Amino acid sequence: xxxxxxxxxxxxxxxxxxxxxxxxxxxxxHYGDKRELLHAALxxxxxxxxxxxxxxxxxxxxxxxxxxLTRTVFGYYQRRPQLSRTLLKESLFAEEPWAQRFTAQVGxxxxxxxxxxxxxxxxxxxxxNVDGALFAxxxxxxxxxxxxxxxQGAHGSPMExxxxxxxxxxxxxxPDPKSRRRKS
Amino acid sequence: xxxxxxxxxxxxxxxxxxxxxxxxxxxxxHYGDKRELLHAALxxxxxxxxxxxxxxxxxxxxxxxxxxLTRTVFGYYQRRPQLSRTLLKESLFAEEPWAQRFTAQVGxxxxxxxxxxxxxxxxxxxxxNVDGALFAxxxxxxxxxxxxxxxQGAHGSPMExxxxxxxxxxxxxxPDPKSRRRKS
Numbered sequence: 001x002x003x004x005x006x007x008x009x010x011x012x013x014x015x016x017x018x019x020x021x022x023x024x025x026x027x028x029x030h031y032g033d034k035r036e037l038l039h040a041a042l043x044x045x046x047x048x049x050x051x052x053x054x055x056x057x058x059x060x061x062x063x064x065x066x067x068x069l070t071r072t073v074f075g076y077y078q079r080r081p082q083l084s085r086t087l088l089k090e091s092l093f094a095e096e097p098w099a100q101r102f103t104a105q106v107g108x109x110x111x112x113x114x115x116x117x118x119x120x121x122x123x124x125x126x127x128x129n130v131d132g133a134l135f136a137x138x139x140x141x142x143x144x145x146x147x148x149x150x151x152q153g154a155h156g157s158p159m160e161x162x163x164x165x166x167x168x169x170x171x172x173x174x175p176d177p178k179s180r181r182r183k184s
Numbered sequence: 185x186x187x188x189x190x191x192x193x194x195x196x197x198x199x200x201x202x203x204x205x206x207x208x209x210x211x212x213x214h215y216g217d218k219r220e221l222l223h224a225a226l227x228x229x230x231x232x233x234x235x236x237x238x239x240x241x242x243x244x245x246x247x248x249x250x251x252x253l254t255r256t257v258f259g260y261y262q263r264r265p266q267l268s269r270t271l272l273k274e275s276l277f278a279e280e281p282w283a284q285r286f287t288a289q290v291g292x293x294x295x296x297x298x299x300x301x302x303x304x305x306x307x308x309x310x311x312x313n314v315d316g317a318l319f320a321x322x323x324x325x326x327x328x329x330x331x332x333x334x335x336q337g338a339h340g341s342p343m344e345x346x347x348x349x350x351x352x353x354x355x356x357x358x359p360d361p362k363s364r365r366r367k368s
Contacts, residue, residue: 085277092332093273103338117357126357135357138322138349141329145321148276148328154287165322172356173301173310173319 035090039098042087046105049076054112062120063166066113066139070162077147085151092144110136126170138169219274223282226271230289233260238296246304247350250297250323254346261331269335276328294320310354322353 053072057065077084091102110133117132142165149155237256241249261268275286294317301316326349333339 089273089277092276093269093336099336099338103336121357124359127359130357131352134348134352137329137345138326138352141325141349142322144329144332145325152277152283152287154283161321164318165325168315168318168322169353170357172358173305173314173354174356175308175311176360 036098038086038090039094039101042091043098043101043105045076046091049073050105050109054109057116062116062125063163063170065116066166067159067163070143070159073143074147074159077151084147088147088151106140110140113139135169139166142166142169219279220282222270222274223278223285226275227282227285227289229260230275233257234289234293238293241300246300246309247347247354249300250350251343251347254327254343257327258331258343261335268331272331272335290324294324297323319353323350326350326353 049072053069056072057068060068077087080087091098094102113136114132117126117130117135120126121128121130121132142162146155146158146161146165149161150158155161233256237253240256241252244252261271264271275282278286297320298316301310301314301319304310305312305314305316326346330339330342330345330349333345334342339345
């Protein structure tokens with residue numbers, strides 16, 4: 001899209017309209033302004049990316065499923081390195097009505113992740129009665145932290161960081177009465 | 185400050201200068217623009233808040249120390265509800281040279297938290313040889329996620345959310361060979 005080619009600040013409503021084969025007035029009528037257009041495009045892209053990510057989780061362990069999810073969604077941002085910082089900034093701090101729409105979008109993924117944790121618990125990978133909803137919030141925390149660090153140039157291996165944080169979260173840090181085997 | 189009274193978008197260099205008893209030219213000479221001034225003010229405020237937070241951790245458990253830290257730093261944002269969204273957005277997505285300064289500021293707290301985890305491990309609260317640096321990243325993930333959710337109006341009890349996420353992270357979700365007592 002035009003945003004990816006020239007960047008958010010420089011994108012011109014007239015050139016966006018020209019690419020779409022409509023008048024700038026038509027674009028303005030539908031989207032109000034540039035930020036509205038960016039939100040609409042990102043929202044649709046994420047809908048497709050998240051649907052694809054959730055469909056492609058596979059039948060592995062919870063850790064493997066989350067690692068696949070991280071890579072699919074991260075991939076969306078990695079394919080647009082120029083734009084990712086703006087996309088993330090504008091969606092995390094969206095104004096209404098987009099704030100609620102993005103919150104609802106994240107909420108749907110949250111529900112799917114809570115279910116994944118529930119199934120992992122039923123398979124015996126996790127304890128019985130784990131708080132899957134809270135675990136899903138932890139996953140989002142890790143994902144967004146790594147994504148922000150990456151777009152700000154503060155971390156080179158964001159996906160591996162998410163994997164390691166998820167693993168530590170699943171394993172916990174408390175001492176075990178039966179001493180676990182750890183590297184010493 | 186002027187930003188808190190009228191909001192970031194409306195703040196006027198001339199009125200900021202008038203409050204400070206200097207000319208707008210002097211302000212511009214020192215800070216370049218409004219965003220630069222905001223970054224400088226936030227950076228200094230956070231230095232003081234973080235120093236106070238780290239000095240006031242007390243001698244309780246790691247969980248209690250982190251809960252106190254969360255409340256001190258969150259308190260800074262809660263006292264300026266109008267401005268918090270802008271502060272967070274502009275600091276998380278700062279441009280250079282501020283991006284590196286904020287990263288270094290977070291890095292110093294990261295080092296202090298990794299040490300806290302190390303000491304908790306030595307006291308037997310955590311396993312031996314835990315990855316304290318990774319744990320500190322997990323804490324930041326939880327803190328920023330809750331803070332973003334709060335400024336976006338998506339979560340009403342952000343500090344309790346951080347406490348619960350830290351607790352789940354410490355306890356882990358894996359089944360224990362010796363079945364732990366859990367509510368069923």
